[in-house]
Amino acid sequence: MKNVVTARGFDFHCHIDLYADPAAMVSKCDAERIITLAVTTTPRAWPQNRAWAEKSRFVHVAAGLHPELVAQCYGEGQLLLDTIRRSPFVGEIGLDGSPPHRASLPRQREIFGQALDVSEEVGGRVLSIHSRGAASEVIDMLSRCTTRQRVLPILHWFSGSATDARRAIALGCFFSINPNMLENDRGRALVQLIPEDRLLIETDGPLATRGERPLAPPDSATIIADLAAFLKTSTGDLTAIVSRSADRVLRFAGAV
Ligand code: MN
Numbered sequence: 001m002k003n004v005v006t007a008r009g010f011d012f013h014c015h016i017d018l019y020a021d022p023a024a025m026v027s028k029c030d031a032e033r034i035i036t037l038a039v040t041t042t043p044r045a046w047p048q049n050r051a052w053a054e055k056s057r058f059v060h061v062a063a064g065l066h067p068e069l070v071a072q073c074y075g076e077g078q079l080l081l082d083t084i085r086r087s088p089f090v091g092e093i094g095l096d097g098s099p100p101h102r103a104s105l106p107r108q109r110e111i112f113g114q115a116l117d118v119s120e121e122v123g124g125r126v127l128s129i130h131s132r133g134a135a136s137e138v139i140d141m142l143s144r145c146t147t148r149q150r151v152l153p154i155l156h157w158f159s160g161s162a163t164d165a166r167r168a169i170a171l172g173c174f175f176s177i178n179p180n181m182l183e184n185d186r187g188r189a190l191v192q193l194i195p196e197d198r199l200l201i202e203t204d205g206p207l208a209t210r211g212e213r214p215l216a217p218p219d220s221a222t223i224i225a226d227l228a229a230f231l232k233t234s235t236g237d238l239t240a241i242v243s244r245s246a247d248r249v250l251r252f253a254g255a256v
Helices: 023-031 043-053 068-082 097-124 135-145 162-171 179-183 184-193 218-232 235-252
Strands: 009-014 034-040 060-061 089-094 124-130 150-156 172-179 199-201
Touching: 009 150, 009 199, 009 218, 009 235, 023 034, 023 060, 023 172, 023 218, 023 235, 034 043, 043 060, 043 068, 043 135, 043 199, 060 068, 068 089, 068 124, 089 097, 089 150, 097 124, 097 135, 097 150, 135 150, 135 162, 150 162, 172 179, 179 184, 179 218, 184 218, 199 218, 199 235, 218 235
Parallel strands: 009 034, 034 060, 089 124, 124 150, 150 172, 172 199
Antiparallel strands: none
């Protein structure tokens, strides 16, 4: 059992295993009491990530196969499905329709569709989902393959249209807000569309940066403060709002 009550911060999409010292980053999440969803880019990384987080009260590990890696890791599709049966948290999964990855979309659809089917079958699954350049199709697939009783989708660093965002909201999706979304008009408009009871935050560290520096879970304090200022609320109120969302998500996964 992990703990949400005493959390001071949140990072619902972080690549803990891509930092130079993942074990030290887990310790930092515990020391600073940051609820962190450690996504993986290949299911082969799941056991080692679980070992790093085994004693952690704040770090939850997700089983994933990143859509950008499907072309080279297609053979790990079955391992992903087997791992989803053992892991209430799933991610990073999804579709990437941007030009460098468009060619693998047929295989991406196959892997993502199977991951959704197994998640729906098992139930109690929380999914951190990538949807760059493919938001409409990701939402179509969520709508077709999952129900909100059994699958809780979190759209990570969402960059689809307002129409897509509204459809996702109607389906019950949560959104993990990356600080980079506040850096452009489109991202800011999307953030304003999201109901407060669907708001989560993320860093996508160390892949995402602020300036030159890779983001990390402890940046969550600054991210909450910046997002609160943008939403014209207080840091304390926004922390309470995200804390309630975090609690719902972790309960859905049976993690608290
Ligand atoms: Mn990511």
